[in-house]
Amino acid sequence: MPAAELVAIGTELLLGDLTDTNSRTVAGVLNGVGIDVYATHGVGDNVERQTRLLQEILERADLAVCTGGLGPTVDDVTRHAVARVVDQPLELREDCLRAVEARFAALGRTMTENNRIQAMLPRDAVVLENPNGTAPGFVARRSDGKIIACMPGVPREMRAMLDERLVPWLSSHYGLTQTTVSRAIHTIGWGESQLDDAIHDLFESQRNPTIAMLAHFGWSVDIKLTARAADRHGAVALLDELEGRIRQRVQHGIFGVDEQTLAGAIGAALEARAWSLAVAESCTGGTVSADLVAVPGISRVYAGGVTAYENAVKAHLLHVREETLRAYGAVSEQTAVEMAAGVRRALDASVGLATTGVAGPDGGTPEKPVGLVWIALATPERAQARRLQFPGTRAEVIRRASTAALALLWRALEGDG
């Protein structure tokens, strides 16, 4: 297998002004086509340091993949460093220049002279077109066959170029025939150690696919399977087989795989029952609703929600009784249950889901400390509520409470609640 190292370029990375997300993307994609990633690096807009780093990388690896530093400003020196390392002069490429000019024309802007530099590439480089931006990428080869690939730093431009241009070129160049396919099985309501108990013998006995566990913020744990095979079809078959064995052990709480979300699983489960949903939020303030609305097509089952931040809104829009608020307070089982029932009625939905709690940092009391959250669910069949106590900042309490509310609903729909 060819081995690569990744280089994220830009002084802003070294000043702490920007998080490098490109390396993760590139690493995942290269692993998937059978290229090992040995290391990642971040380096500033400094032609000497870039040159030295690239030379060192090509001592160890077959391939350096760079992102960033291809723009038109004097800061952008990546092409100069690469030209030095592969020992080829930069030359103006007419086809690239026309593409850059066309991009400016399409945006109705005049191309300033400094943009011509974006069409200058090391003499023998292969162009990687940029459908989403002005700067083309390129692949340069050193005389010993070692390779440096350069792509723009803007994640959207980089991603398209990686998938549509660089990966096909690398697959063909290296004759890659092995494919790696990963699948993340998403669970909710299982602790990492409980899951480990349930499937650890599969971990031990298993080399292809491999199994790993990844706990997410909130309540969700992923079981990640990675299979290698001669082609995608073979890898998927291995994944399907192992997923089947895992599902026999973990019968409840698997809500989806890969891009599937908990909110998306809820949408599908509601649709299967022809149920509609309404949400009443206090402490989560719209986050549960926003999670649901992130799902395309959720309008088929989601009626809407009420963020009842003031008690008056709980009373008037959700019909929580004044006596309940007086006797038990806004953060209580009774209020949560009346909010869920109230929003269900007010929006004429099959199911009502509610949250009320103390998100902090202020407003806690000894009886109702910061992090206390009640969630409640009213379905055509029954009502239920759950008391939770979360650690963390305001943002963390809100995130955890929102996931917990969706999890309560999901388990009820799954028939396990």
Place this chain on the structure above:
Amino acid sequence: MPAAELVAIGTELLLGDLTDTNSRTVAGVLNGVGIDVYATHGVGDNVERQTRLLQEILERADLAVCTGGLGPTVDDVTRHAVARVVDQPLELREDCLRAVEARFAALGRTMTENNRIQAMLPRDAVVLENPNGTAPGFVARRSDGKIIACMPGVPREMRAMLDERLVPWLSSHYGLTQTTVSRAIHTIGWGESQLDDAIHDLFESQRNPTIAMLAHFGWSVDIKLTARAADRHGAVALLDELEGRIRQRVQHGIFGVDEQTLAGAIGAALEARAWSLAVAESCTGGTVSADLVAVPGISRVYAGGVTAYENAVKAHLLHVREETLRAYGAVSEQTAVEMAAGVRRALDASVGLATTGVAGPDGGTPEKPVGLVWIALATPERAQARRLQFPGTRAEVIRRASTAALALLWRALEGDG
């Protein structure tokens, strides 16, 4: 100035399973106290590669700062690599062992034997206590005075250890007397090139503080100032002076600095007028409300909101007229205006803010394409609406529309709308 390189440790970084956010945090903090960051690196759980990388770094830099690889499992080999590079054996530290045991006891869990490894440090290392987790960090010194600092990879644990333990140690060790302080001035409603026109002469003439611009997703552009001085007080004075000059040029649209958010600025502006706010959302689905509720203390001005996803909810809870929905449709100026007025009345608030649009990916028509969003505002003084057309995915349209709605409200409160 001492020079550092950063190392993020973990095979998951090379597989594309995780984005390294620690390097950005560490880079920002080190720059702030006068330590240059030359490069960042990511390396797997491999003791040979870690050893080689650390040796190379200490050829170039005074200091390597590592995050990750300090846990109890066989994967976690960072301490072994560091012990090799500084040429000191790992020894069990009784004080660390007691801290690890106490942490387990506090969580009500039994410490398994493998956790003892977390108390093993290179012989002469200085311990960095971990108030938020089990694994302590440490600082090891090689005989030539070069330094390797190790912290856990969990961002929350790392951040507390960095601020409270490592930075004080480094400041004292290197006798750091120069301080760098940055300030981000947040603007809304300005394009990057418009802002550039307004202040580019300050860019040119200015070396301390430096000025940079950073465009964010959505509508917001930051002007970032960075000042160096002998102490924090001196740096802050330089920033204050330059911020004053920038505010003379950019009189409208600055909503805050640093940690201040647009929603927070809106909260403060509402409070100054003793106004309350209610929000009616269709396409943004709760995101505007969630942005507001992220602000501590927002309950003083935020009454709540209605996510009116179904037309029936728009009609019944927000009193949008059936004729309006029939004649103009849910995505229209008329509906947006009635939603804003309706939520203002229904929640008895001073101000009503509304969104309605086509978030996609489906549901667009030639007249009302995906990305079309109407936002509307009803205040005690007047009503207004704005038509916007956003590019991008469903999530991007929702994010941009939410920010645009908050921006409309902010400008009205600023007296500029």
